[in-house]
Amino acid sequence: MPTNHHSILQSREERTRLRIEFAKSGKISVSLSLNIPGVPKSTDLTRKFFRTVLAELEIYLASERIFLSSDNKNQFEDTAGEFYINSIENLNIDSLKIKEITERFEENHSAGRLIDVDIFDVDSQPVSSGKAKKCMVCGKYSAVDCMRSQRHSYEELRETVFSKMEKYLAEKRKESVVKKISSLATKSILYEISLTPKPGLVDFENSGAHSDMNFLTFLDSTAVLAVHFENFAKSGYEFTKTLNQALPEIRRIGLALEKEMFRETDGVNTQKGAIFLMGLSVFAMSYAFSRNENPTLEEFRQTVREICKNLVSDELQTNQSETKTHGELCFEKYGNAGAGARFEAENAFPSVFDHALPVFRLYFPFTDKFNREKINFALRKVLLTLISVNNDSNILYRKGRETAEMLKEKARICLETESGEKYKELCEFCIRENISPGGSADLLAITIFPGNIEKIDKW
Numbered sequence: 163m164p165t166n167h168h169s170i171l172q173s174r175e176e177r178t179r180l181r182i183e184f185a186k187s188g189k190i191s192v193s194l195s196l197n198i199p200g201v202p203k204s205t206d207l208t209r210k211f212f213r214t215v216l217a218e219l220e221i222y223l224a225s226e227r228i229f230l231s232s233d234n235k236n237q238f239e240d241t242a243g244e245f246y247i248n249s250i251e252n253l254n255i256d257s258l259k260i261k262e263i264t265e266r267f268e269e270n271h272s273a274g275r276l277i278d279v280d281i282f283d284v285d286s287q288p289v290s291s292g293k294a295k296k297c298m299v300c301g302k303y304s305a306v307d308c309m310r311s312q313r314h315s316y317e318e319l320r321e322t323v324f325s326k327m328e329k330y331l332a333e334k335r336k337e338s339v340v341k342k343i344s345s346l347a348t349k350s351i352l353y354e355i356s357l358t359p360k361p362g363l364v365d366f367e368n369s370g371a372h373s374d375m376n377f378l379t380f381l382d383s384t385a386v387l388a389v390h391f392e393n394f395a396k397s398g399y400e401f402t403k404t405l406n407q408a409l410p411e412i413r414r415i416g417l418a419l420e421k422e423m424f425r426e427t428d429g430v431n432t433q434k435g436a437i438f439l440m441g442l443s444v445f446a447m448s449y450a451f452s453r454n455e456n457p458t459l460e461e462f463r464q465t466v467r468e469i470c471k472n473l474v475s476d477e478l479q480t481n482q483s484e485t486k487t488h489g490e491l492c493f494e495k496y497g498n499a500g501a502g503a504r505f506e507a508e509n510a511f512p513s514v515f516d517h518a519l520p521v522f523r524l525y526f527p528f529t530d531k532f533n534r535e536k537i538n539f540a541l542r543k544v545l546l547t548l549i550s551v552n553n554d555s556n557i558l559y560r561k562g563r564e565t566a567e568m569l570k571e572k573a574r575i576c577l578e579t580e581s582g583e584k585y586k587e588l589c590e591f592c593i594r595e596n597i598s599p600g601g602s603a604d605l606l607a608i609t610i611f612p613g614n615i616e617k618i619d620k621w
C-alpha cells in the first residue's frame with residue numbers, strides 16, 4: 163500500500179471528523195493512538211502493542227470510575243496508524259480531570275512515551291494540562307523540542323520505538339505465561355486431590371491409608387504450593403545457564419516451599435513428592451515457553467531430560483556412608499524399578515507420556531467442563547493406568563515386590579473390566595495392606611498438567 167503524507171493527512175482529518183461527531187452528541191471523547199515516527203505506521207508489532215495498551219487503558223479508566231460507551235466506540239487502522247476513539251459516559255465530569263487521569267496512565271506506563279491518549283471536550287477542543295511530554299529517545303528534553311531541533315535521526319527514532327514495544331510485549335508475555343503455567347499446575351494438583359474415591363489415597367470422602375491427614379490438609383498445603391509455583395515458572399522463564407545447572411535452582415525453590423508446607427500441615431508430609439515433580443515440570447515448561455512461541459511437549463520433555471541427566475545415579479548411587487536412605491536402599495535392591503520419582507524425572511516421565519497422557523486425551527472431556535461425573539471417571543482411568551505401570555518406590559520399600567506387583571495387577575483388572583466392584587476391591591486392598599500409591603497420585607497431577615497445557619491454542 164503506497165503511503166504518502168497526503169493520505170496520512172486525510173486519515174488525520176477523518177479522526178478530527180469523528181471527534182466533532184462525538185462532541186456534537188454532547189460527549190467528551192477519549193482516543194488512543196501511537197507515536198510511530200515515519201512509515202509504515204502499522205506493523206504486526208504496532209498492532210499487538212496497540213491491542214495490549216488499549217486493554218490496559220480500558221481497565222485503568224474503569225478503575226477510576228470513568229466509563230466508556232459500549233456502542234459508540236470506533237477502532238481502526240489507517241495510513242496514520244492504529245486508532246481508537248470512544249465517548250465517555252460520565253456526565254458532569256470535568257474534562258481536565260479525565261485528562262489528568264490519562265496523563266497518569268501514560269506516565270506510569272513503561273512504554274508511555276509511545277502512547278497518545280487524547281481527550282476532546284464537548285466543544286471538540288483538545289484538553290491540555292499544559293505538561294510537555296518528554297522525548298522518547300533521550301528523555302532529556304521535551305518531545306517537541308527534540309523534533310524541532312532534529313536532535314535524533316529518523317532511524318534512531320524508529321529503532322527506539324520498535325525496540326521499546328518489543329521489550330514491553332516480551333515482558334507482558336513472560337508475566338502471562340508465568341501466571342498461566344502456575345495456575346495450571348495448581349489446577350492439576352487440585353483435580354488430583356478431588357478424584358473420589360481413590361485407592362489408599364486421601365480424597366474428598368476419606369483419608370485412605372493415611373491417619374494423619376485429610377482432604378482439608380491437602381487443600382491447606384495446596385494453597386501454599388499455589389503461590390510458590392510462580393517462583394518455579396519465573397525462574398524457568400529467566401534461566402539462561404545450561405540446563406544441567408538448573409537442578410540446584412529448582413531445589414532451592416522446592417526446599418523453601420517444603421518448609422512452608424510443613425509449617426502449614428504441622429509437620430505432615432502431604433506433597434513433598436508433588437513439590438519436586440511439579441516444581442520441575444513448571445520450571446521446564448516455562449523454560450520451553452521462553453524459547454519458543456508455542457513449544458511442543460517433546461521440547462518440554464527434552465528440557466526435563468537435560469535438567470535431570472544422571473539424576474538416579476547421582477543421588478542414589480554415590481552415597482558411600484553406612485546409613486542409607488530409603489531411596490538408596492530401595493534402588494540397591496530393585497534397580498531402576500526402585501528409583502521411583504527420580505527415574506521418572508530422569509526419563510522425562512515415561513509413565514505419563516507413554517501411558518497416562520494418551521488415556522487423558524481419550525477420556526478427558528474437552529467441552530463438558532462442568533460434568534463432575536465424567537471428569538471423575540476420566541481421572542480415575544488415568545490414575546489406574548499410572549498405578550498399573552508405575553513402580554512406586556515407597557510401596558516397594560515398605561511391602562516388597564509381591565505386594566507392589568499385586569497392586570499393579572489389580573489396577574490392570576480395573577481398567578480391563580471397568581467394574582465398579584473391582585475398583586472397590588482395589589480400594590479395600592490398599593486399606594487392608596495399608597498402602598497408598600502416592601507416587602502414582604503425583605504422576606496423575608503431572609499428566610493433567612501437560613494435558614491442559616496442550617489444550618490452550620493461544621498463549
Ligand SMILES: [Zn+2]
Pocket residue numbers: 297298299300301302303308313314
Ligand atoms: Zn530527545
